[in-house]
Amino acid sequence: xxxxEVKDISVYYGVIQALKGISxxxxxxxxxxxxxxxxxxxxxxxxxxxxxxHPKTGSIYYNGERIDNIPTxxxxxxxxxxVPEGRHVFQELTVYENLMMGAYTVKNKEKIKEDVQExxxxxxxxxxxxxxxxxxxxxxxxxxxxxxxALMSHPKLLLLDEPSMGLSPLLVNEVFDIVKHIHQExxxxxxxxxxxxxxxxxxxxxxxxxxxxIILKGTGKELRDNDDVKKAYLGG
Amino acid sequence: MDFIITFLNxxxxxxxxxxxALGYTMVYGIAKMLNFxxxxxxxxxxxxxxxxxxxxxxxxxxxxxxxxxxxxxxxSMEKAAYKPLRGASPLAVLITxxxxxxxxxxxxxxxFGAAPKFVVIADLGTITLGSLVIxxxxxxxxxxxxxxxxxLSLFIKFTKTGRAMIAVSEDKAAAQIMGINVNNIITVTFxxxxxxxxxxxxxxxxxxxxxxxxFGSKPGIKAFxxxxxxxxxxxxxxxxxxxLLGIVEVFSNSVPQIAPYTDAIEFLILIIILLVRPTGIxxxxxxxxx
Ligand SMILES: Nc1ncnc2c1ncn2[C@@H]1O[C@H](COP(=O)(O)OP(=O)(O)OP(=O)(O)O)[C@@H](O)[C@H]1O
Ligand SMILES: [Mg+2]
Numbered sequence: 219x220x221x222x223e224v225k226d227i228s229v230y231y232g233v234i235q236a237l238k239g240i241s242x243x244x245x246x247x248x249x250x251x252x253x254x255x256x257x258x259x260x261x262x263x264x265x266x267x268x269x270x271x272h273p274k275t276g277s278i279y280y281n282g283e284r285i286d287n288i289p290t291x292x293x294x295x296x297x298x299x300x301v302p303e304g305r306h307v308f309q310e311l312t313v314y315e316n317l318m319m320g321a322y323t324v325k326n327k328e329k330i331k332e333d334v335q336e337x338x339x340x341x342x343x344x345x346x347x348x349x350x351x352x353x354x355x356x357x358x359x360x361x362x363x364x365x366x367x368a369l370m371s372h373p374k375l376l377l378l379d380e381p382s383m384g385l386s387p388l389l390v391n392e393v394f395d396i397v398k399h400i401h402q403e404x405x406x407x408x409x410x411x412x413x414x415x416x417x418x419x420x421x422x423x424x425x426x427x428x429x430x431x432i433i434l435k436g437t438g439k440e441l442r443d444n445d446d447v448k449k450a451y452l453g454g
Numbered sequence: 455m456d457f458i459i460t461f462l463n464x465x466x467x468x469x470x471x472x473x474x475a476l477g478y479t480m481v482y483g484i485a486k487m488l489n490f491x492x493x494x495x496x497x498x499x500x501x502x503x504x505x506x507x508x509x510x511x512x513x514x515x516x517x518x519x520x521x522x523x524x525x526x527x528x529x530s531m532e533k534a535a536y537k538p539l540r541g542a543s544p545l546a547v548l549i550t551x552x553x554x555x556x557x558x559x560x561x562x563x564x565x566f567g568a569a570p571k572f573v574v575i576a577d578l579g580t581i582t583l584g585s586l587v588i589x590x591x592x593x594x595x596x597x598x599x600x601x602x603x604x605x606l607s608l609f610i611k612f613t614k615t616g617r618a619m620i621a622v623s624e625d626k627a628a629a630q631i632m633g634i635n636v637n638n639i640i641t642v643t644f645x646x647x648x649x650x651x652x653x654x655x656x657x658x659x660x661x662x663x664x665x666x667x668x669f670g671s672k673p674g675i676k677a678f679x680x681x682x683x684x685x686x687x688x689x690x691x692x693x694x695x696x697x698l699l700g701i702v703e704v705f706s707n708s709v710p711q712i713a714p715y716t717d718a719i720e721f722l723i724l725i726i727i728l729l730v731r732p733t734g735i736x737x738x739x740x741x742x743x744x
Contacts, residue, residue: 270627294633306628308621319621322614323633371633 219282221246221375221406222267227276227286228430229262236262238430239276244375249397249407251417251438253451254427260410261303263427264379267408268300269293280375295323299373303380303410305364309353313344316352316363320370330370337366340396358389365396376400378409382416394420414451418442426451458586460708461701466592468700469599470657474677475684475692476606477647483623483687484643487547491531491554493674495648499524499655500665501562504573513575521652527558528648529641537637562667570666575659591660602653603693606646610689615642623687676703679724685737694735699723 220243229237236259244250252260265271267278269290278286285293299320308316317337321330338345341362347355352363361381368376378397382390394416401407401420411417418424421438426447434441441447474496481489499520506516535554539547578590610616621629622639630636651670658673659665676699684695699720706716727735 268631270630289635290630291633291635294631300631302628302631306625306631308624308628310620310624311617315617318614319617319629319632319634322618367632 220244220279221281222408223279224263224267225277225279227263227266227273227278229259229266229271229273236430237266237273240427240430240432241276242425242432242435244406244408245423246374246406247404248422249401249409249420251414251421251424252408252410252427253412253414253417253424253441253447255450256412257429258427259430260427261379264300264303264377264408264410267293267377268298294371297372297374298377299368299371299375300377301361301364301368301379301381303383305357305360307352307355307360307363307367310351312349312351313355313363314348316367317370320367323371333370333372337369340399341366357384358386361385361389361393365393365400369400373405375406375408378407380410380412382411382413390416414447415442418447418452456708459588460704462588462592462596464701464704465697466595466599466657466700467704468697469596469603470654470673470696471677471680471700472603472693472696473599473650473654473657474673475681475696476603476689477650478678478681479684479686479689479692480619480643481647482681483689484619485532485536485640486626487536487544488551488678489536489647490548490551490674490678491558492647492651493670493672493677494555494558495524495528495651495670496655496658496673497562497665497667497670498527498558499652500573500659500669501566501571502652503575503655503659504566504571504665507573507575516575517652517656520655521649524648524652524655525645528644528651531558532640532644537640559667559671566667568667570664572663573659573665574663575656578660591657595657595660598653599657602650606650607689615639619643676720679720682734683724683727685731685734688734688736688738691734691736 222244224240224242226239226241227237228235228239252263254260266273269285269288273286277284280296280298308319317334321333324330343359344362344366347359352360355363365381381393385393390413397407397409398420409417418438418441424436424438424441425432426434426441434444434447477492478489481487502520502523503516506519507513510516531554535550536547539550578594580587580589610619618629618634618639621632621634622636626636654673677696680695680699681692683698684691702720702723703716706719707713
């Protein structure tokens, strides 16, 4: 049984159909990448998994339990967490308070303290800015904070929606190193990326999404070698 | 000397406006709706006080019951009328809120009749400081409302639920991703708002002991104006707007030549502030960083 099973879901925004019956699976311990052009439906897919929108047809299973009709906060408690597209850190709260929001579902105060220390080891720049208002952080720092915040709940499955968006090449590398690190620590990862090159490098398995349909799937390597993918997403 | 008394009365009325305005602004910030029935919760509080002061003669007990019943009605109204409209158009929610307001007023009229009822919670009298004769209710109102506002600010800043309220008001989807149950936070918000409205009803009745079905309309509109002046959605804004409006109102009423125009002056201030700062004094424009 896969950790996450998406079965034939379709999502509509009014009359516009954003997902036209897509299916895919994420096995425990994998890194799975979802690539596709702007508007393909990647974010919609992530939001459907998180329960922020509900598919009209189809179903989603997490750990064998059906989740496509339960509210987001319950899905989070089941061990899922997301770094949303565009970061969405809480602008008015400090770095530290943002981390506390990430630990909202964690009861053990001692554990939270230890986790914050762990995070600060991983991101020393956040420790220096501990009491800074998140809205005044640079884009890169906000992304680090968004990732840290998502880790505070100890997700079993972490969803990353374009974590490298708007970052300088050096920072992009750093983000992918961190993703690999999180994965090595035992977290299963579903990542959406415009930077298909990088995503396919780290992915065990990948799916290509085009206007609401999955048109290709394979291992990261298979897709990197695929001529269509090369042409459309890897710049020739 | 008159100036000091007028100023104190202004602050005291401002404290009451601020308490009510907080209800509007918090519900707006968190549920993104204007709860036009908020003022009527004050009226509900007034009638509960009328009934229980009359029955028991125990003002403290009556106040506790008023707070409790206002909170109950506040969350019932949210669950029955507003929750089913989550995600509906803002206009539908607004019209529903106006409907809830009429519903509560009509219900009060059916139960208690249209004629005002008389209820004395307590006669606090005055104290004399040198040449100053100070109405005690003004001091009590001011002190208690400031204490409540301090308590509320601490609650929001330092408790998990309080921070969740900030998170929901800033970014609902992101708050949900943190594992926050937004419906629970909305319920807490209505509880707090209704509690504050109940306290406001006590202060109103201490000042003028009459209660009628439309008792909450005027304070509701004034406090809503205060919330908009301060910046709807902003908690410090509601406090600032409340005090500002209270002081303007009492000073304007203290001059016989301009007293008839007090309401007009207040709404003129609203219009001017909105022209200069469309988001209100402390309201913020959304910053978005991509
Ligand atoms: N709230 C919405 N209302 C209406 N249409 C929407 C909404 N959100 C997304 N869409 C539409 O659904 C389609 C898929 O959008 P989605 O955001 O999932 O794309 P994406 O693959 O994440 O794109 P990008 O790479 O630009 O982030 C697009 O055509 C988009 O216009
Ligand atoms: Mg997207």
